[in-house]
Amino acid sequence: MSPEPLHPTREDLFAYRDGELSADRRVLVEAHVLTCRSCRDLIDEVSAVEASLRASPDRVGDAYFDRLTESVMRRVGSDAAPAPIPIDRRRSDAGAEAEGKRAHAPKLPWAILLSAGSAMAAVLVVAVFLVRERAVLPSAPQPIALERSAPDAARLKAGAESASVAPAKDERQAALNRKQAAGKKTAASTDSKALAHAPAEGRRDQAALQKMSAQQELSEKPAPVKDRVARAPATGSAAGLAPLAAAPDAKAVGGNVAAPSPATYESVIHRYGLPPVWGPGVSDEMILRAEPALRNLYRVGGASEDSARVRLYLAEAIRIRAGSSPDSTAIDEIAKHYRRAISLARDPETASVARSRLLEFLREVGKTP
Amino acid sequence: MTPPRPDRADLSDQDIVRLVQGGESDAFAEFVRRTRRAAYRLARRITRNHEDADDVLQESFVKAYRALDRFDSGKPIGPWFLTIVARTALSSLRRERRRSASPLDEPGQDGSPPLAERIADPSLDPGSLERRLEIERAYARLSEEHRVILALRVEADLPYAGIAEALGIPVGTVMSRLARAREALVEQMKEPGKVGSDEP
Numbered sequence: 001m002s003p004e005p006l007h008p009t010r011e012d013l014f015a016y017r018d019g020e021l022s023a024d025r026r027v028l029v030e031a032h033v034l035t036c037r038s039c040r041d042l043i044d045e046v047s048a049v050e051a052s053l054r055a056s057p058d059r060v061g062d063a064y065f066d067r068l069t070e071s072v073m074r075r076v077g078s079d080a081a082p083a084p085i086p087i088d089r090r091r092s093d094a095g096a097e098a099e100g101k102r103a104h105a106p107k108l109p110w111a112i113l114l115s116a117g118s119a120m121a122a123v124l125v126v127a128v129f130l131v132r133e134r135a136v137l138p139s140a141p142q143p144i145a146l147e148r149s150a151p152d153a154a155r156l157k158a159g160a161e162s163a164s165v166a167p168a169k170d171e172r173q174a175a176l177n178r179k180q181a182a183g184k185k186t187a188a189s190t191d192s193k194a195l196a197h198a199p200a201e202g203r204r205d206q207a208a209l210q211k212m213s214a215q216q217e218l219s220e221k222p223a224p225v226k227d228r229v230a231r232a233p234a235t236g237s238a239a240g241l242a243p244l245a246a247a248p249d250a251k252a253v254g255g256n257v258a259a260p261s262p263a264t265y266e267s268v269i270h271r272y273g274l275p276p277v278w279g280p281g282v283s284d285e286m287i288l289r290a291e292p293a294l295r296n297l298y299r300v301g302g303a304s305e306d307s308a309r310v311r312l313y314l315a316e317a318i319r320i321r322a323g324s325s326p327d328s329t330a331i332d333e334i335a336k337h338y339r340r341a342i343s344l345a346r347d348p349e350t351a352s353v354a355r356s357r358l359l360e361f362l363r364e365v366g367k368t369p
Numbered sequence: 370m371t372p373p374r375p376d377r378a379d380l381s382d383q384d385i386v387r388l389v390q391g392g393e394s395d396a397f398a399e400f401v402r403r404t405r406r407a408a409y410r411l412a413r414r415i416t417r418n419h420e421d422a423d424d425v426l427q428e429s430f431v432k433a434y435r436a437l438d439r440f441d442s443g444k445p446i447g448p449w450f451l452t453i454v455a456r457t458a459l460s461s462l463r464r465e466r467r468r469s470a471s472p473l474d475e476p477g478q479d480g481s482p483p484l485a486e487r488i489a490d491p492s493l494d495p496g497s498l499e500r501r502l503e504i505e506r507a508y509a510r511l512s513e514e515h516r517v518i519l520a521l522r523v524e525a526d527l528p529y530a531g532i533a534e535a536l537g538i539p540v541g542t543v544m545s546r547l548a549r550a551r552e553a554l555v556e557q558m559k560e561p562g563k564v565g566s567d568e569p
Contacts, residue, residue, distance in 0.1 A: 010548040018522070020529045020544070046551050049558065050523045052504045058406060060419065065409070068423070069401045072430040076397055298420045307420070332464075340424065 265306035268293045284320045291317040311341035386442040414520035415458035429454045451525040455535040507557035515550035
């Protein structure tokens with residue numbers, strides 16, 4: 001009877017998959033993986049699960065990102081521009097190009113790697129290594145350490161620093177001249193062209209994911225999901241809609257799955273009898289009753305344009321709960337919500353109420369601005 | 370809002386950085402546009418709610434803007450910025466933990482919308498959606514430590530050295546923690562309810 005294969009550690013196995021092993025260890029781990037189905041399956045399983053996580057929707061749409069950009073630029077606009085740095089500190093783009101290659105590293109090419117010749121050579125290498133090291137590993141499903149995957153090896157090189165130095169000239173002007181006529185792309189397209197290193201959904205693990213999805217489709221029962229989706233709250237107005245459903249980049253409804261209709265700010269304040277903007281006449285009891293629903297909007301980003309009003313109500317709710325002597329955490333929290341309400345406000349009334357409440361609160365707790 | 374400048378859309382990341390370093394602060398809008406989705410996904414994975422993720426992004430972009438003059442424009446800026454986002458999100462998480470012990474983005478907890486509502490992609494067939502739900506639930510059941518390191522690897526695609534820098538731990542610890550997190554995730558898929566263990 002043939003002995004159980006000796007597995008690499010999980011650390012090495014996953015580091016191999018991530019392209020994080022040194023060249024010598026990588027050879028050893030790869031030699032094992034090529035001949036060990038259980039290790040390959042584990043790598044493929046993890047790859048598929050992570051691809052699914054990576055492919056989950058953004059949950060917010062372009063409108064949010066545009067507001068974010070606007071808000072950030074307002075804030076940095078009030079800052080002094082960073083001090084210009086000497087030209088000799090600047091370097092070439094080689095590093096970024098290498099980084100780009102890394103981001104597009106393909107999935108492990110098991111089929112190719114599994115060629116008979118490679119496998120034979122691999123077995124020999126491992127055998128020699130194990131004999132030399134006198135390594136004895138017990139049970140089969142306890143891998144030792146492998147190395148980074150072959151396709152990820154390119155990623156290792158990505159970190160190599162470029163030795164070249166940009167020429168000492170007015171790079172700013174040069175860059176503008178060089179690109180002046182070229183750009184016609186929209187903001188949306190620049191999003192998809194994220195920085196070289198930014199993750200691209202469904203990239204290297206796509207094949208494994210597809211394989212897994214096919215298996216899932218054969219074995220899973222769709223009914224529970226449909227039931228859950230069907231029971232999803234339908235409190236939002238048809239136009240209000242949910243961060244997911246209303247997101248400009250959300251995909252159209254298809255198949256048998258209905259688009260969910262989460263609560264909106266409007267539906268929440270209507271349900272709890274609150275005015276659109278907090279005012280002195282609103283009772284504490286009403287605010288506390290509505291707080292969980294408002295917090296839900298806060299959590300899922302469902303407040304959208306009404307985010308400032310939600311913040312204002314949340315500040316009031318925490319204030320009520322904290323009583324007359326809030327601790328430092330509560331003070332920070334309350335002030336944070338008021339400040340964000342001010343900066344996010346889309347209407348003068350909300351901004352004005354939030355500002356006066358913040359000032360009043362800070363005076364109350366002895367932190368007069 | 371700041372109108373996108375077409376002449377900047379095709380500039381390399383390095384060119385954008387140099388423009389900002391050279392005093393053209395409006396070029397920073399292009400940087401924001403290029404990084405905001407990846408940054409949001411990372412922040413959301415760590416903070417587990419939209420508004421905190423939003424706060425993290427605001428803070429991170431301002432920090433990045435202020436630190437750009439010290440950034441070496443020859444290096445890729447993506448990992449550098451995502452490390453700022455990760456650190457800021459972790460600080461936010463610590464603050465959140467101090468003020469509330471309740472989970473944030475747990476599926477269906479505390480009256481929050483069901484997970485299906487939050488991750489539903491109408492284009493998915495029910496089988497694929499169910500699979501995605503299972504994975505998201507399994508991820509949500511992981512310990513915070515495991516969730517964070519997986520977010521840094523999966524959403525930010527940071528190399529081990531970058532993760533080590535973001536978390537302030539040695540690369541060897543990144544290797545072992547990430548391996549345990551992945552094992553725990555796979556385990557959760559097979560045995561829902563079993564809690565993955567943290568560092569020994």
